[in-house]
Amino acid sequence: MINYIIRRLLLLIPVFIGVSLLAFSLLRLIPGDPAKSMLGNKATAAQLQSLRLELGLDDPLPVQYKDYMEDVFQGDLGYSIKSHDSVLEEISTRLPATLELSVVALIFAIVIGVLAGIISAVKRNSWFDHVSMTGALFGVSMPIFWLGLMMIWLFSVTLHWLPPSGRLSVGVHLQLITNIYLLDSLLTGNWQAFKDSFEHILMPALALGTIPMAVIARMTRSSMLEVLNQDFIRTAHAKGLAKYLIIFQHALKNAFLPILTVIGSQFGFLLGGAVLTETIFSWPGVGRYVYQSILSRDYPVVQSTILIIAVLFVLINLITDILYKYFDPRIRYD
Amino acid sequence: MEEQYLLKVDNLHTHFFTKTGVVKAVDGVSFSIRSGETLGIVGESGSGKSITALSIMKLVPNPPGRIVEGAIYYNGEDLMSKSEKQMRRIRGNKLSMIFQDPMTSLNPVFTIGRQLVETVRAHRDLSKRQAEARAIELLTLVGIPDPKQRLKNYPHEFSGGMRQRVMIAMALACDPELLIADEPTTALDVTVQAQILELLKRLQEELGMAIIMITHDLGVVAEICDRVMVMYAGRQVEFTNRIALFDHPKHPYTWGLLDSIPKMEKEKRRLQAIAGHPPDLRYLPQGCYFADRCKQATEECKMHEPTLTKLDDHHLVRCLLYEDIKVEST
Ligand SMILES: Nc1ncnc2c1ncn2[C@@H]1O[C@H](COP(=O)(O)OP(=O)(O)OP(=O)(O)O)[C@@H](O)[C@H]1O
Ligand SMILES: [Mg+2]
Numbered sequence: 001m002i003n004y005i006i007r008r009l010l011l012l013i014p015v016f017i018g019v020s021l022l023a024f025s026l027l028r029l030i031p032g033d034p035a036k037s038m039l040g041n042k043a044t045a046a047q048l049q050s051l052r053l054e055l056g057l058d059d060p061l062p063v064q065y066k067d068y069m070e071d072v073f074q075g076d077l078g079y080s081i082k083s084h085d086s087v088l089e090e091i092s093t094r095l096p097a098t099l100e101l102s103v104v105a106l107i108f109a110i111v112i113g114v115l116a117g118i119i120s121a122v123k124r125n126s127w128f129d130h131v132s133m134t135g136a137l138f139g140v141s142m143p144i145f146w147l148g149l150m151m152i153w154l155f156s157v158t159l160h161w162l163p164p165s166g167r168l169s170v171g172v173h174l175q176l177i178t179n180i181y182l183l184d185s186l187l188t189g190n191w192q193a194f195k196d197s198f199e200h201i202l203m204p205a206l207a208l209g210t211i212p213m214a215v216i217a218r219m220t221r222s223s224m225l226e227v228l229n230q231d232f233i234r235t236a237h238a239k240g241l242a243k244y245l246i247i248f249q250h251a252l253k254n255a256f257l258p259i260l261t262v263i264g265s266q267f268g269f270l271l272g273g274a275v276l277t278e279t280i281f282s283w284p285g286v287g288r289y290v291y292q293s294i295l296s297r298d299y300p301v302v303q304s305t306i307l308i309i310a311v312l313f314v315l316i317n318l319i320t321d322i323l324y325k326y327f328d329p330r331i332r333y334d
Numbered sequence: 335m336e337e338q339y340l341l342k343v344d345n346l347h348t349h350f351f352t353k354t355g356v357v358k359a360v361d362g363v364s365f366s367i368r369s370g371e372t373l374g375i376v377g378e379s380g381s382g383k384s385i386t387a388l389s390i391m392k393l394v395p396n397p398p399g400r401i402v403e404g405a406i407y408y409n410g411e412d413l414m415s416k417s418e419k420q421m422r423r424i425r426g427n428k429l430s431m432i433f434q435d436p437m438t439s440l441n442p443v444f445t446i447g448r449q450l451v452e453t454v455r456a457h458r459d460l461s462k463r464q465a466e467a468r469a470i471e472l473l474t475l476v477g478i479p480d481p482k483q484r485l486k487n488y489p490h491e492f493s494g495g496m497r498q499r500v501m502i503a504m505a506l507a508c509d510p511e512l513l514i515a516d517e518p519t520t521a522l523d524v525t526v527q528a529q530i531l532e533l534l535k536r537l538q539e540e541l542g543m544a545i546i547m548i549t550h551d552l553g554v555v556a557e558i559c560d561r562v563m564v565m566y567a568g569r570q571v572e573f574t575n576r577i578a579l580f581d582h583p584k585h586p587y588t589w590g591l592l593d594s595i596p597k598m599e600k601e602k603r604r605l606q607a608i609a610g611h612p613p614d615l616r617y618l619p620q621g622c623y624f625a626d627r628c629k630q631a632t633e634e635c636k637m638h639e640p641t642l643t644k645l646d647d648h649h650l651v652r653c654l655l656y657e658d659i660k661v662e663s664t
Contacts, residue, residue, distance in 0.1 A: 231438040237393055238433075239453045239504065240426035243418075253443045328443060329488045 001325065008318050012311075019310040020072070023303045024065055038081055038297045051081065055300070077304035082296055087304045090289060095308065096179035097167060098285035101277065102270040104182070104201050105209035110263060113213040114252075117220020117259075121228060122247060132217060139214025144273055148207040148280040155203060163200050165282035172196045204281040208273050212266040219262045223255040230254070256327045264320035271309060339407070340544050341390065341512055342366040346404035348382075348389045351397065355616035359385040359399070361568040369511065372538065372545045374559030374576075376552060376591065380612055382568040383548045387514045390546075391431055392421050409511070427457040430505035434517040436497035440489040446500050447485030453507040472503040476533060495526035502533065506541070514546045519554065531557055552591060556580065561648075564588050567612050567623040570642065573650040584651040586628045622654065630655060 028034070035051045036043065051057075056064050071078065077087040116136070120129040156164035167181055168174060174193040177184045182201065185193035227233065228251055236246045274287035282288075286305060293301040325331055344364050350357040360382045367373045375383045388394045389401050392413060406413040408429060413421070425431075433439045441449060450469035454460060460468065466485065473481035476499040489497055498518060505513055515534065519527035535558050538545055547559055555562050555576060562579045564572040564587065572585040583589055590608035610627035613619055619626070625635040635654055642652045 231433060231435060232441040234393065235433065235439045235501075235504075236441070238391060238425055238431045239507075240422045240424070240456050241452065242422065242456075245452075250441050250444075254441070330442060330490050 005318075005322065008321070012314060012318075015314050016311060019314075020069060020307055021065070023307045023310070024068055026299065026303055026306070028061065028064070034299065038299060072304075072307070077308075078300040080293070080298050080301050082298050087301050090301075091286065091305065091308060093179050094284060094286045094289050097283060098271075098274050098278070098287055100180045100182060101201060101204055101208060101283060101285060102267075102274055104205040105270060105277075106212065106263070106266070108205055109209040109212035109216055109266070113216030114220050114259065116217045118224055118247065118252065120217070120221040121224035124225065129221075133221065136214040136217045139210050140218070142210050142214070144207055144211070144276045145280055147210060148204070148277060151203045151207060152280070162203055164203075167197060167200050167284065168193065169196050169200075204277050204283055207280070208270060208277040211273070212263070212269060215262055215266065216259060220255065220259050223258045224251055227251045227255045253327060257324065260320065260323060260327060264317065267313065267316050271313070338368070339366040340369045340371075340409065341546075342405075342407040343386075343390065344405040344407075346386065346389055346406065347402045348385050348394055348399060348404075349402050350399045352616075357615045358568050358618065359615060360389060363404075363563075363565070363568075363570055365563055365570070365573065367512070367544050367546065369544055370538070370542050372547060372558050372560050374555040374562040375546060375548045375565060376550060376555060376562060377565035378550060378608075378612060380615075381565040383550075383565055384516050386565070387431060387516050387546065387548060390514065391425055391429065392416070392418075393425075423457070426453055426505075427508045428511050429514075430508075430510040430512075431514040431516065432498070432501045432505045432518050435521045436494055436501050437521065439501055440497060442489055445486055445488055446492070447487075450485070450500075450504055450507065453504050457508045468507070469503075472506060473500070475506065475537070476500070476503045478503070493526075494522050495529060498522060498526075498530050499533065502530075502537070506537065509541065510543055512544045512546065514548070516548045517550070518547075520549070520551075534558065564591065567618065568615060569623070569652065570650070571624065571652045573642075575648050578649055584645065584649065584656060585624075585653050586630050586655075587624050590627075622652075 033048070034057060035048045035055070039047055039051060056067055059067070075088060077091065079086055080090070116132045120132050123129055152164045155162040163169060172193050174181060174185055174190055174197070175188050177187055181197035182194060185191070185197060228247075232254075233246060233251060236250045241250075271287070274283075274285060275291050276287075277283065278285045278288035279291060286309065290302060290305050290309075292298075293305070343366065346360055346363045347358070348360040350359055363382070363386055365373065375386065377383055385394060385399070389404075390406055390408075390413070392401075394401060401414070404414075408424070413424075416424070440446065447466065447469055450472060451462065451465040454465040454468050455462075458465070458468075469485060470481045473484060478484055478496060478499055484492075489500070492500065502518075518534070519530050522530060531554060534545065534547075537543075538558075545558075547554060549555065559576050561575045562573070563570050564579075564585065566587050572579070572583065572588050574584075579588065580592070583592055587608070594608065608627055613623050613626070619636070621636040621638055622628070622631070622640050625631040628635065632654075638654060640652045640654045640657060642650050643656050644650055645656060
């Protein structure tokens with residue numbers, strides 16, 4: 001197991017090189033003059049020349065890559081050509097915001113999806129099964145922006161229950177430690193900030209979590225149905241075990257492997273969906289940052305952010321693979 | 335004098351209500367078993383052996399299955415009137431069951447230690463430590479070497495025979511008075527089959543429990559059963575003790591079953607199964623269910639349903655051939 005993890009971590013090196021090459025070439029593959037494309041047609045020759053110098057665009061490609069990697073390993077992710085803010089600084093406040101949103105969305109998706117799937121499987125063909133599976137059918141094809149706007153219209157504009165945007169209300173103070181607001185407010189025992197940031201995250205997390213929730217619910221149901229028909233479930237009944245133990249321990253642990261695969265596959269979706277969700281709910285995360293940077297052709301920002309997201313993605317996959325082992329002792333890693 | 339029975343099944347009917355019709359899987363079966371006794375239930379595939387056993391455990395898959403009629407008494411208690419919660423206290427405790435396929439009957443994602451401990455703790459008020467000690471005791475009892483280490487292993491780390499031993503250990507966790515074994519050796523290699531049978535025999539002598547041995551192998555019956563019920567199409571067609579079954583079997587179906595065991599002296603002879611198939615349990619014929627395949631069948635057999643006839647104190651048979659005999663002798 002330890003060997004496996006070390007091996008997987010070593011594998012990160014070629015993956016990292018590949019991803020960095022990709023992010024690197026993004027900027028260099030722009031046809032024509034990248035500096036011109038970034039600064040627009042109105043830029044003066046002097047401005048273009050200074051940007052070229054700043055980005056080292058006149059050096060040979062291998063030298064540029066070497067310089068870039070050196071910078072990355074020194075923690076220098078470059079500067080925005082628009083705002084001249086440090087990308088590292090931006091990301092260090094925005095990445096936690098995106099992580100918080102994605103994790104809360106995923107928690108909603110897993111808790112509600114798995115529970116609905118279990119109940120549907122155990123009470124097959126009941127009204128609950130029909131309602132939740134019809135809901136899931138709509139859920140998987142739900143456009144996030146439409147759902148998000150409807151939620152804002154209903155819960156913010158009409159009912160005034162929840163704030164439509166941002167992470168924290170003006171006037172609520174929170175001492176930041178990790179930049180994950182829910183966590184920080186818990187760490188500092190700030191109940192007011194916890195409640196406020198929870199109210200802010202509720203709608204965007206539900207909007208972002210709906211599709212994964214629907215996918216997880218359907219997978220849980222079919223996986224549970226299959227497991228509940230297995231011989232060892234009959235054995236568990238014959239042993240006189242309580243029904244909840246049989247469902248939540250014996251059946252669920254067996255049914256969880258395909259559910260876990262689905263959950264792992266939803267991370268990619270979450271990161272993509274975060275772009276939309278963050279835009280609709282003005283959530284100051286990485287998704288919105290990349291989106292705006294692409295629109296404004298702020299390539300150094302795009303380049304570094306993609307690198308970070310890709311590395312994150314590979315790490316999450318590693319964690320999913322390790323969890324597999326927990327759920328299925330038959331899996332061998334050698 | 336009224337005999338004391340451990341289990342008494344009376345006129346059991348278990349049907350499956352499927353889209354294509356009612357499957358009469360068990361249709362009027364009655365039998366009883368005394369403490370310490372071994373009862374064999376034999377019959378071809380689909381004759382209702384497993385459903386009879388599951389009915390006793392009240393574990394018939396529902397829907398589509400349901401016990402529609404009959405009574406089951408265990409230790410003088412009426413199981414039919416028990417709630418699911420009350421049944422849970424009986425199952426795995428004083429009444430346990432083991433299944434055909436030890437490969438699939440154990441939960442693959444839990445260690446066998448955990449599966450043993452949870453069984454013990456479901457019925458006994460023991461600490462985890464005490465339950466573990468009991469688990470080690472049980473594994474020793476069923477002949478698994480190095481039991482303490484083995485507790486930490488998962489089912490896939492055991493061979494088929496060893497897994498069936500684990501299943502047996504689990505069934506014995508709370509000293510059952512009756513063990514229902516549903517074809518416990520069918521899925522195993524021949525040599526392993528003999529070992530498991532030996533083990534069950536030994537355990538029965540040591541622990542004194544009663545066993546219902548479900549099998550389609552008359553060799554198993556010869557090995558360990560005191561009395562035998564032969565089933566066909568959801569009904570018992572013959573019910574007698576082992577000696578009578580092999581010495582003077584009465585039902586033509588039993589003759590067929592006996593003919594189909596390969597004899598030692600002519601080992602090479604092909605296994606001679608009874609020609610034809612059992613009837614579709616949804617559309618049962620008028621008259622004797624076996625008439626279609628029976629060499630002795632007359633026109634009469636296809637018209638009249640035979641009743642279970644008592645030939646002597648130890649021999650019941652359901653066949654028109656003997657209804658005359660009974661009439662003559664009484
Ligand atoms: N879930 C079910 N739905 C419908 N019919 C069923 C169901 N389970 C069992 N049956 C029917 O009940 C009949 C008896 O089945 P049972 O499993 O008791 O046979 P068996 O004697 O144990 O056979 P085998 O030797 O193959 O184990 C079969 O004909 C089967 O088709
Ligand atoms: Mg069976």
